[in-house]
Amino acid sequence: MASLLCSISPTISRLSLLHKSSLHFIRIQGQRGLRGPTPPFLRTSFSPLSTQFSCSPKGQILKAVGQDEDLVVLGIETSCDDTAAAVVRSNGQILSQVVSSQADLLAQFGGVAPKMAEEAHSRVIDQVVQEALDKAEITEKELSAVAVTIGPGLSLCLRVGVRKARKLAGTYVLPIVGVHHMEAHALVARLVERELQFPFMALLISGGHNLLILARDLGHYIQLGTTIDDAIGEAYDKTAKWLGLDMRKSGGPAVEELAREGDANSIVFKVPMKQHKDCNFSYAGLKTQVRLAIEANNIDAEIPISSASSEDRRARADIAASFQRVAVLHLEEKCERAIEWALKIEPSVKFLVVSGGVASNQFVRARLNHIVEKKCLQLVCPPPSLCTDNGVMIAWTGIEHFRMGRYDTPPPACEPEDVVLDLRPRWPLGEEYAEGRSEARSLKTARIHPSLTSLIQASKQQQS
Structure with missing residues (x-):
């Protein structure tokens, strides 16, 4: 059990979490002395058994750190x-x-x-991994390391x-x-952008x-805003x-695609969290407004x-367009405020990266x-x-951390089936910015715009 903790726990120290602890050191097997103290933003609280990193006994792994042309990683x-x-x-x-x-x-199933x-x-x-190796025209023996998502996500899926x-x-x-999925x-x-x-x-x-x-440095992140209930992708999925x-x-x-046919101003949905001067997001209330508008128009999803x-x-197209306009306007407002906060902390910021599945949306890209x-600033979109979720981003993040010597020893060749795996379905990325803490909570009842209320009432009268 002690060896297992040594092999899986150090990954927690790569990302700045909310915990604080004493100074830890990274020791590289086969080298004398310490590589140096872990930077303060990488420190966290975990078992004393896991306060050291041990590198693979394969000599070429130590050699590969700092020699980028030798690194080949499977994600x-x-x-x-x-x-x-x-x-x-x-x-x-x-x-x-x-x-x-x-x-x-x-x-x-209408969702995951x-x-x-x-x-x-x-x-x-097995087939996907083998195909990735075959297309790369390499064998497992030619890999420098394996990178894998350990969170956040669905624990059942992460485990596979x-x-x-x-x-x-x-x-x-x-x-x-x-690897942290969001990182x-x-x-x-x-x-993409070197x-x-x-x-x-x-x-x-x-x-x-x-x-x-x-992102102040590799593994050092300040969280300016997050969702307090549903994410924008969830709102898109439910609307669809x-x-x-x-x-x-x-x-x-x-x-x-459907929104391109509609009038984005035909239905006046309320922009979420206008009253909250922070950078947090909420899409639960907008989802409720969309559902009520669909009911008012007697749209049958069947x-x-x-x-x-x-x-x-x-x-349907008008609802789709009106929803998308307000959903993205919510992003715009929060991003604008977050940029102002970020420039106060780091005046040298020049780029805003927009990534994740919804970043594929061309309307989102244009508005941001x-x-x-x-x-x-400059916008960078992969x-x-x-x-969308892919193995390239996992492999690349593995390379970034591997270069810094942040990786775990090879697990046992014959690991028992009941081994406790290091899975993190809920895994914060970075420390929360103090000014960004919000008292807002998920909206139980949507605040419906008067024009939408009138539309719903008129529909009910027609039905009666």
Whole structure:
């Protein structure tokens, strides 16, 4: 058990969490003395058994640190509904990228069903990893390390990827890097834009997360804002489901496509959290407003958009466009304030990274680019294939940390099935900015705009 703790616990020290502890040191096996103290922002509280890092007994691993051309890392991602793997070289070359989508399951269940997602990951994980290696034209023995998402995410899904990574790392005596999923979304922009240096800002937007961070250094993040209930991606997914859209595209692309046909000012939805002068997000109330508007228009989600009448389709398009306008306006307002806060802390910030699944939305990119230009910053968005969950971002983040000597020893070659894995379904990224703490709570009842209230009342009168 002690050796297990030594192998999995050090990954917690890579990210600045809310804990504080005494100074810890990193010792490299085979080298005399200490590499140096862990920076204050990397310190955390964990078992004394895990206060040292030990490197792989493979000599080339120590040699590889600092010799980027020698680093080749396999990244594995199974945090939610896609099974992904990729092989990336530390010079930025993507040797392979493989993603197995669960689009059919999303369409069947109207969203992610954790148990079904776990089973789908288990069925394809071996094939996806092997395909990534084959496309990269390398073998496991040529890898420098394995990087894998350990959180945040669905624990059932995370477990599949971590088990595969540990089995492979143990068999081929490879060091392993546990990766924070949201950190990976931010850092993959450094693969795309090589001029992107710390400090920079990042807006991470996906189905499960809304996060505004100031990245001061690798592993050192300040959380400027987060979602207090539902993330924007969840709101897109629910809106798509309620409008009877094709969920095989996932909610975001489906709503964006339909919104192009609609009038974004036809329904006046209330912008969330206007009264809160912080950088936090809330989409629960907007979801309620959308649901009420759909009910008022007698839209039946059981009738797919492809079978809707022209009048019904127009009503759905207007709701989609009106929802998207307000959902993104909420992002704009919070981003503008967060940029002001970030520049107070780090005046040298020049970039805003926008990443995560929702960052693939062209309307989102265009609106945020307007805000960034107004603040004299540059917008960096990874290509859509690197915005959605993927193995490249995990491999690249593994490379970034591996360069700094932040990785764990190879697990045992024959690890028992009941081993306690280092999974972190809830894993904060960075310290919370004091000025950003909000007293707001999830809106139990949506504040409905008077025009929407009138629309609902008129609809009820017609029905009666």
